[in-house]
Amino acid sequence: MSQMVQPVTDVYGFPFHDGTLLASAWSGLSCLWTDAFTSTLPWQESGTYLGALKCVRESCPEGRLLPINPLKISSLWRCDRCNLKMDNIKASKIQEIAGRMILNNAIKREASYIIDYLNDHIVKFLLPTNQFTVELKLQAIKKIQSDRPLAELREKEKYCIEILD
């Protein structure tokens, strides 16, 4: 898997793992993905739910939306708690918007901005296990040095624990 994501990581400095996102949402980047990801879609293989989305039902805060058939790009997505179904286009759209916001904006900002962003926005639609959430936390961890205020250091500690969990 690391071999497949390598070229993209080189270009964007960001490790993508989600096949749906790659295959259908990032049309501008599709030339890079196609070959690498059509044969194997690795999003669920390690059980880390890198591509999972938060269930959109308010009554289902713990639910995770995942593709029913991870090998099919057009697969329906389903919540693992309440069975809510979402079509692939909508799921891809959410991934696309999340990815764009994070890549174009949040990831380049100060640690304090990233912390607020994670707490105020990301928690509403991405899971703590989502690749974008994890990447933002990693960026925050990198940027929060020991001379930062205690509140930031606490966040850093929290992110470290969450990622290692």
Ligand SMILES: [Zn+2]
């Ligand atoms: Zn649900």
